Amino acid sequence: DTAVSQTPKYLVTQMGNDKSIKCEQNLGHDTMYWYKQDSKKFLKIMFSYNNKELIINETVPNRFSPKSPDKAHLNLHINSLELGDSAVYFCASSLGLADSGNTIYFGEGSWLTVV
Amino acid sequence: GQNIDQPTEMTATEGAIVQINCTYQTSGFNGLFWYQQHAGEAPTFLSYNVLDGLEEKGRFSSFLSRSKGYSYLLLKELQMKDSASYLCAVLDSNYQLIWGAGTKLIIKP
Numbered sequence: 001d002t003a004v005s006q007t008p009k010y011l012v013t014q015m016g017n018d019k020s021i022k023c024e025q026n027l028g029h030d031t032m033y034w035y036k037q038d039s040k041k042f043l044k045i046m047f048s049y050n051n052k053e054l055i056i057n058e059t060v061p062n063r064f065s066p067k068s069p070d071k072a073h074l075n076l077h078i079n080s081l082e083l084g085d086s087a088v089y090f091c092a093s094s095l096g097l098a099d100s101g102n103t104i105y106f107g108e109g110s111w112l113t114v115v
Numbered sequence: 116g117q118n119i120d121q122p123t124e125m126t127a128t129e130g131a132i133v134q135i136n137c138t139y140q141t142s143g144f145n146g147l148f149w150y151q152q153h154a155g156e157a158p159t160f161l162s163y164n165v166l167d168g169l170e171e172k173g174r175f176s177s178f179l180s181r182s183k184g185y186s187y188l189l190l191k192e193l194q195m196k197d198s199a200s201y202l203c204a205v206l207d208s209n210y211q212l213i214w215g216a217g218t219k220l221i222i223k224p
Binding site for chain 2: 042
């Protein structure tokens, strides 16, 4: 059983389109995250939700909007896609906030290519 | 600003020992993580240090010196499957994880 699963794994789309990436975790964790890993391999936090409430919202364009229907799901919607949005997007979860050594479990990543 | 530094790439021989260093400058410190990431895959947890000293876990050990803002990951008895990127990440005073760019480790037979 996959602990953190995200779909789709690969996504190629044209500039200007709107797309969504879904994420689900079956670990019973309270906290979920979206990370972006760019071409230089830096992992950058985008959003963090704790019990369905937004707790971290880094400086990302308004075109990116997370939605958490319940604490097991955190979906990422991207409007008006731009070439610079091409990256790998990782969903992740942890038991609580990433303190006291709570391990973060990552999904397999979604490779987004905007053409 | 917040900064995590680690070498971009390292090469080692199968069966040998390699040490991957990480230095950090962050606003506060609440622990340091090491993650392994194989090409095309998600990062996976290796270790967590919050107190100074060495934590050993099988072939992998992680060391932390908070006064020096320094950590290293030590890999012993290297195997080909250890070829991967190793990411250092620091939990700052706001409990946000600051990630390094990772060290690509290449293992040669």
